[in-house]
Amino acid sequence: MSEIGFFSKLSDDVILNILYNLEDEPRNWARIACVSTRFSSLIRTVCCKTKCSQAIPAVVADLLPSGASVSGPPGGWASLYKLAVCCPGLVHSGVLLENSDFRIESEIGPDEDYQENKLLQLTESEKIASPSCADHESSVSVSAREWSLYDDLLFDTLYNHSESLSEKPAEMPEFTVCKRRKICRSFRSHLASGIWNLSREQGNKLLAGRFKGTACTFAIGRAAFTSRRSVTICFLGAFSKISSSRGCGGRSMMGIGTRLI
Amino acid sequence: MSSSAAENASKKITLRSSDGEVFEVEEAVAIESQTIKHMIEDDCADNVIPLPNVTGKILSKVIEYCKRHVDAAASASAAKADDKLASASVTDDDLKAFDADFVKVDQATLFDLILAANYLNIKGLLDLTCQTVADMIKGKTPEEIERHSTSRMTSLLKRKRKSEERTNGLLSRTATKIMKFSVLSSSIGGI
Secondary structure, three states, X not given: OOOOOHHHHOOHHHHHHHHHOOOOOHHXXXXXXXXXXXXXXXXXXHHHHHHHHHHOHHHHHHHOOOOOOOOOOOOOHHHHHHHHHHOOOHHHHOHHHOOOXXXXXXXXXXXXXXXXXXXXXXXXXXXXXXXXXXXXXXXXXXXXXXXXXXXXHHHHOOOOOOOOOOOOOOOOOOOOOOOOOOOOOOOOOOOOOOOOOOOHHHHHHHHHHHHOOOOOOOOOOHHHOOOOHHHHHHHHHHHHHHHHOOOOOOHHHOOHHHHOO | OHHHHHHHHHOEEEEEOOOOOEEEEEHHHHOOOHHHHHHHHOOOOOOEEEOOOOOHHXXXXXXXXXXXXXXXXXXXXXXXXXXXXXXXXXXXXHHHHHHHHHOOOOHHHHHHHHHHHHHHOOHHHHHHHHHHHHHHHOOOOHHHHHHHOOOHHXXXXXXXXXXXXXXXXXXXXXXXXXXXXXXXXXXXXXX
């Protein structure tokens, strides 16, 4: 799309100044990226990079190879930003640490460090989940009408609690990637209230309280991140959970997450 | 020190806009703009500071903004020096109300203010105007953002072009039909 109207007169740094005023809600950037190629380029490169570097500096440092000038992590800064928005605290939430075997060993070999840390993380997540459950429920009910990116996500990646005993598929949602799916329609926000700061604690409190013990409904582009064991574990764990659930097939949902925003 | 401060306060700076309009302002107001401040410090401007990128209309608004903020800062510091916190907060509220009204302008003027604030390097004005544009964009669909950010002239030109395409299309189709009809008529007449 060509450059338009008033924004064509503004320099990139001024437009970035405007865009940074919209960083609190990820959908703003997603919408603006659809307006013109210039906005898309600025958001996908500069804005996402800055946000990721501020919010998840450890992950950025892990993903970028040291000593070389690179354009960004595998999959690009926009992909990393999407993942940070959709998965604020998978590792810390304890959702994926129910079972020790996610068929990871067959994929990438055993991880002694993981076995050692597993118990500690499970204990921490249980401690955090149980007292925060009550708080979480009240916070969720307060924020029931707030926007949640997770609501968008649910249209694509689906798991149905109420229809768990029924085998017939529910109505097809707007974005049909899986041919057979059941609609998960949870009307409450799954994300923390307040301004997004991509804090892992947000995911910790909400995911642990809400999705602990249930199938995870994330479907994220696994191919983008293969360098770090800890990140890989998260994604494989999510898929494993889905395939063992009564919902959609696991591996077939890999591609959905990349087009969510 | 106080005499030099008084001297600075009363010292006037002359600014000339791109369309030749001349404005005389106090130095304290003029140096709200970092660009002008550097020009003065570097002794680049003798009598008049030319601002070729800013029109008279926009420059008058910028001067109004700077003057109001300089006066507010002076009032606030005086109130705090006298330990009058209530009056300092009232000044802040007045300033916020002024800022809110200041940016209630048409889009062309708003974007010109952004350009002027960027050129003159007035951080407060730039932040205020950028925040205003961001608030305009918030919650809008991409189509709405595109529609709102296009000037009236551009949208009129687009509509004119589209109607011309439709008209040309209609004319060419009509001309084709007439030609076919005439060919057919001549062939029938020939028989």
